[in-house]
Amino acid sequence: MSRGADAGERGMILVNVLLFVAIASGIVMLMISGEDGALQRAGRMREAARAQAIARGGETSAVVALRRDLLTGPDSDNAGERWAAGDRGVAIDGGTFSLAIADAQDRFNVNAVISGEAGPIELLSRIGLSAGLTPEQIARAIELIRLAGPIADLRPLARAGLDPTVAARLSTMITALPHEGKINLNAVGEPLLAILLDDPMKAHELIAVRTRQTYLTPQDFADAHVAVPQQAGFTSSLFRVTASVTIGDTTQHFTSLIARRMVDGVPVAAVIARARGGAAALAGGPAGRPS
Structure with a gap:
C-alpha cells in the first residue's frame, strides 16, 4: 500500500475516533443532564x-x-380573638411559613335552600337581585342547588347562565358549606349585612362599630334600633385555614375546613375537608377546586 493510502487510512481512523468521542461526549452530557x-x-x-x-x-x-x-x-367569634391573629411570614429552615384562620360563616350558605323553607329561599333571592341576577336566573340557581345539593362549592351555579362579573359579585355574599349555620355578624361584609337588615345606613353604622371594637353584640343592634336578623348570629362552627409554605423555590398553598362544636360539655374540633390552593379552594367561589 502506498504512503498516500496509509495517510488517508490514518486520517479516516482519526475522523472516526473523533466522531466516536463526540458521540460519547453527547451521551455523557445527556446522562448528566438527565441526572440533574x-x-x-x-x-x-x-x-x-x-x-x-x-x-x-x-x-x-x-x-x-x-x-x-x-x-x-x-359567646362570640370575632377578629379580635387570638385564633384570628394567625402567623405571617414566619421564618423556617430554608423558607417561610404563613397561617391564616378565617370565619367560614361570613356569607350565606346556599345549601340552606335545600330545606325548601321560605326564609333561606327569600334571602338568596334578595342576594341574587342585589348582585345583578334576573328572577329567572335566581330560580334556576335555586333549582340547581336543590337538585344537586348539598353542593361543595359554587361552580354548579355557572350552569344558571351567570355573567362572570355578576358571579364574582355574588360569590362575595354566598358560600357552600356542609353544615347548617347562621351568618356570623362579626364576620359578614357590609353589602350582605345591608341586605339582612334591609337598611344600608344601619349596616354601615354597625360595621363602623365593629371596626372600632372588633365585634358586635345584641346590645349594639339594640342601640342602632334594629333587630338581630333571624338567619344571623355572633358565633361560628366552621372555619377556613389557609397555610402557605415556601421552601427553596417551591411554594405550596393548602386550605382546610375545620368544624367545631361542644359534645357533652367537651369542645371538639376536626378537619372535615382539605384542598390544594388558596382560600377560594374550599367553597369560596366559582374558581374553587376541592380535592
Whole structure:
C-alpha cells in the first residue's frame, strides 16, 4: 500500500475516533443532564412533601386554638380573638411559613335552600337581585342547588347562565358549606349585612362599630334600633385555614375546613375537608377546586 493510502487510512481512523468521542461526549452530557433533571425533580418532591408536613402542623395548631377558644370565648367569634391573629411570614429552615384562620360563616350558605323553607329561599333571592341576577336566573340557581345539593362549592351555579362579573359579585355574599349555620355578624361584609337588615345606613353604622371594637353584640343592634336578623348570629362552627409554605423555590398553598362544636360539655374540633390552593379552594367561589 502506498504512503498516500496509509495517510488517508490514518486520517479516516482519526475522523472516526473523533466522531466516536463526540458521540460519547453527547451521551455523557445527556446522562448528566438527565441526572440533574432527576435530582431537581427529587429535590422539588422533597420540598413539596416537607411543605405539606409543615402545613399539616399549622393545621393542627389551628384545631387546638379553635378548640381552646370554644372554652374561653363561647359567646362570640370575632377578629379580635387570638385564633384570628394567625402567623405571617414566619421564618423556617430554608423558607417561610404563613397561617391564616378565617370565619367560614361570613356569607350565606346556599345549601340552606335545600330545606325548601321560605326564609333561606327569600334571602338568596334578595342576594341574587342585589348582585345583578334576573328572577329567572335566581330560580334556576335555586333549582340547581336543590337538585344537586348539598353542593361543595359554587361552580354548579355557572350552569344558571351567570355573567362572570355578576358571579364574582355574588360569590362575595354566598358560600357552600356542609353544615347548617347562621351568618356570623362579626364576620359578614357590609353589602350582605345591608341586605339582612334591609337598611344600608344601619349596616354601615354597625360595621363602623365593629371596626372600632372588633365585634358586635345584641346590645349594639339594640342601640342602632334594629333587630338581630333571624338567619344571623355572633358565633361560628366552621372555619377556613389557609397555610402557605415556601421552601427553596417551591411554594405550596393548602386550605382546610375545620368544624367545631361542644359534645357533652367537651369542645371538639376536626378537619372535615382539605384542598390544594388558596382560600377560594374550599367553597369560596366559582374558581374553587376541592380535592
